[in-house]
Every structure is written in structure tokens, then in C-alpha cells.
Amino acid sequence: xxxxxxxxxxxxxxxxxxxxxxxxxxxxxGQAISDEDLALYKSGINxxxxxxxEVGGDLFRKPMGTSNKSCASCHSEEQLKKVVGTYPxxxxxxxxxxxxxxxxxxxxxxNQGVDKPFALNSQENTALVTYLKYIASGEKINVDTSSNxxxxxxxxxxxxxxxxxxxxxxxxxxxxxxxxxxxxLRMQRLAYLGVQREDGMKGTAAAAHWPAYRMTKSKVFxxxxxxxxxxxxxxxxxxxxxxxxxxxxxxxxxxxANGATIEAPGLVR
Ligand code: HEC
Ligand code: HEC
Numbered sequence: 001x002x003x004x005x006x007x008x009x010x011x012x013x014x015x016x017x018x019x020x021x022x023x024x025x026x027x028x029x030g031q032a033i034s035d036e037d038l039a040l041y042k043s044g045i046n047x048x049x050x051x052x053x054e055v056g057g058d059l060f061r062k063p064m065g066t067s068n069k070s071c072a073s074c075h076s077e078e079q080l081k082k083v084v085g086t087y088p089x090x091x092x093x094x095x096x097x098x099x100x101x102x103x104x105x106x107x108x109x110x111n112q113g114v115d116k117p118f119a120l121n122s123q124e125n126t127a128l129v130t131y132l133k134y135i136a137s138g139e140k141i142n143v144d145t146s147s148n149x150x151x152x153x154x155x156x157x158x159x160x161x162x163x164x165x166x167x168x169x170x171x172x173x174x175x176x177x178x179x180x181x182x183x184x185l186r187m188q189r190l191a192y193l194g195v196q197r198e199d200g201m202k203g204t205a206a207a208a209h210w211p212a213y214r215m216t217k218s219k220v221f222x223x224x225x226x227x228x229x230x231x232x233x234x235x236x237x238x239x240x241x242x243x244x245x246x247x248x249x250x251x252x253x254x255x256x257a258n259g260a261t262i263e264a265p266g267l268v269r
Contacts, residue, residue: 021171021180021190033215033269034187041215041267048213048220048265049134056131061125066113071128072113077135084136085262086143088251090151097154099247101222103130120241121225130211130220133264139209141257154244158252161245167236173227173249188269194256207254209266217269224250224253 033041060071087100088234098106102122108117120126145155165172181192182201183254190202210223223230224241231238239245 002229021169021176024091038215038269046213046265046267047218048130048211048267051127051220052130052134053124054266056127056129056134060105060131064112064114065108069112071107071112073080074107080132081136081139084132085141087141088143088154088247088254090144095150096244097151097251099224099242099250100132101125101224102242102247104128104132120222126211126220126222126225129222130265131261133211136262137264139262141205141254141260141262143254143258144249145251145255153261154248154251155255157244157248158248159254161239161249163254167234169233169235171236173230177232193253195258195260199265203256205257205260207250207257208260208262209264209268211264212266212268214268220265223253227253228257 013200063070063073084100085190087103088097088242089103090096091098091103091106103115104125105120108114118128146152158197162173165175177193178191178197179205180190181197181203183190191206193206195201195205196202207223210226211220212226216227222241224246227246228241
């Protein structure tokens with residue numbers, strides 16, 4: 001049997017025997033939006049874009065901190081749109097991989113002289129990262145996973161976190177997004193998160209369209225917040241935003257979307 005066949009069989013076995021998958025999916029609150037309705041929503045205005053332009057764009061141009069400088073006074077959109085797809089990225093000063101959200105915090109602190117940068121789960125930090133991803137639409141996702149030992153370590157750790165089974169249902173990201181990928185459960189498609197899997201299955205290239213506006217929650221969420229929501233549904237302990245685990249997971253999931261064109265913010269269930 002070829003790999004595809006094996007994965008398919010394994011996927012089916014996972015669905016029928018792992019009660020945990022079905023249960024966790026059914027717990028996605030208020031998600032009864034069919035593919036048809038989704039298509040209809042997508043033909044209208046994306047509230048996430050309005051949020052990016054109006055809230056994010058305003059913050060980008062607003063002078064802040066002791067420097068009284070705005071992001072825009074130091075950075076052009078032309079410059080920033082080229083680097084957005086390279087995050088999470090290695091930072092020399094910290095000798096660590098950081099997310100774009102953390103790079104925003106660094107600039108607030110070090111370059112704007114803001115005492116308390118916007119928290120990772122704040123509406124402001126989300127608005128800024130959504131704005132940056134929005135202006136980078138049309139550029140490619142292109143994260144580095146191997147140019148130095150620290151980056152390699154983050155990548156391997158992210159893959160480990162992705163595959164690690166946790167929580168009382170013993171689920172991992174991989175169980176739903178790899179082994180059971182392609183299955184539809186309660187109108188929810190379990191999708192592969194990359195561009196294309198080795199066996200040819202097409203994925204959603206998730207990192208290219210997050211942050212995204214979730215219609216079922218009427219709000220824009222970041223990629224790490226989406227991870228946290230999946231963890232919570234699957235009864236896994238939720239990892240803190242910005243932790244080494246979360247950033248490593250973000251690097252790994254983003255690397256699966258390498259080469260995909262950024263189209264953000266997305267409009268999703
Ligand atoms: C006083 C000037 C200044 C201000 C204000 C400023 N930055 Fe920066 N920014 C910098 C410098 C300097 C760097 C570091 C470049 C480097 O490390 O190569 C940087 C780096 C960055 C990077 C990473 C670029 C890369 O190549 O990886 C991003 C993204 C960024 N800033 C976004 C912002 C945002 C968003 C704001 C507003 C919240 C902001 N910056 C405010 C000076 C500034
Ligand atoms: C029980 C199954 C399950 C588990 C376990 C799970 N997810 Fe999900 N995930 C889903 C479902 C269902 C969706 C929503 C699909 C939709 O919107 O149609 C989703 C959506 C996502 C999305 C958005 C996909 C896109 O293209 O917009 C990302 C990213 C994601 N999950 C990452 C993760 C990560 C990382 C983990 C591990 C921490 C994880 N998920 C664990 C079921 C799961």
C-alpha cells in the first residue's frame with residue numbers, strides 16, 4: 001500500500017476509534033456555518049480588513065512613547081512588507097526566534113520608548129500585526145528553519161510540540177491536521193495546514209491568511225490565538241502566547257506554508 005493509502009486508513013481509524021476528535025470538534029461553539037454560507041460571506045466586505053486599515057493603520061501612524069515617534073516615521077510600508085513573511089525570525093540580540101508580534105513589542109520598547117508595550121493578547125498588538133500582514137498581502141511566506149543552530153532548534157521543537165499528544169483525550173495537532181486531514185466532521189473540514197503534503201494533499205497554507213476574522217466570534221484573532229483555541233477545544237493545556245513553545249509551533253506551522261502568497265487577514269469560520 002502506498003503512503004497515501006496508509007495515511008487514509010490510519011485517518012479513518014483515528015476518526016472512528018478516537019472519540020476525542022469528534023468530541024473536540026463538536027465543541028467548537030456556534031460554528032454552524034456551511035461551506036455555502038461561507039462563500040456568501042466571502043463575497044462581501046471582510047471586517048478584518050476594515051480592522052487592519054482603521055485600527056491597525058491608525059496605530060501605525062500614531063506617535064507614541066518618549067521618542068514621540070510613530071512606526072511610520074521610521075518604517076515605510078514598502079520596507080516592512082518585504083520582511084513580514086520571514087517571521088517568526090531569528091533575532092541576533094536575543095539569540096532567539098521571535099514572532100512578528102514580539103518584534104512589534106521590541107520596537108515599541110527600544111525604538112519608541114514606550115514603557116509598557118501592548119500585550120500579545122491586546123486588541124492593539126493584534127491590530128498592528130494584522131495591519132503588517134495586510135500590507136504584505138501579495139508577498140510570499142518565507143521563513144528560515146535551518147540557517148543556524150538556534151533556528152534549527154526552534155524548528156525541531158515546534159515540530160515536536162505539533163506532534164506531541166497531550167490532554168485527557170490524548171490528541172495532538174497532527175492527529176487532526178495530518179492523520180485525519182481531509183475528513184469533514186460536523187461541517188468542519190479538518191485541514192492540512194501547509195501548502196501541500198508529501199502525498200499531494202492540498203492544504204490551507206494557514207499561516208498565509210492569519211491573523212483572520214472569525215465569523216463565528218466576530219473578531220480578528222492571531223495565529224497563536226487560533227492555536228490556543230484548538231488546544232482548548234481538544235482539552236490540551238493552553239500554552240502561553242509568546243512562550244518558546246508557541247513561537248516554535250508558529251515557526252513550524254508557518255514553515256509548512258513557505259512559498260504561499262500572503263492574503264491577510266483571512267475570513268474564516
Ligand atoms: C525610532 C525608529 C523606530 C520606530 C519608531 C519603530 N521602529 Fe521598528 N525598527 C527600527 C529599527 C532600528 C529596527 C531594527 C532593524 C534591524 O534589526 O535590522 C526595527 C525593526 C523592525 C521590524 C523588523 C524588521 C526586519 O527586518 O526584520 C519590524 C517588523 C518593525 N520594526 C516594526 C515596527 C512597528 C510596527 C513599529 C511601531 C509600533 C516600529 N517598528 C517602530 C526602528 C524603529
Ligand atoms: C480535535 C481536532 C483538532 C485538534 C487536536 C487541533 N485542531 Fe486545529 N482545527 C480544528 C478544526 C475543526 C478547525 C477549524 C476548521 C474550519 O475552520 O473549518 C481547526 C483550525 C485550525 C487552524 C486554522 C486553519 C486555517 O486554515 O485557517 C489552525 C492554524 C489550527 N487549527 C492549528 C492547530 C494547532 C497548532 C493544533 C495543535 C496545538 C491544533 N490545531 C489542534 C481541529 C483541531
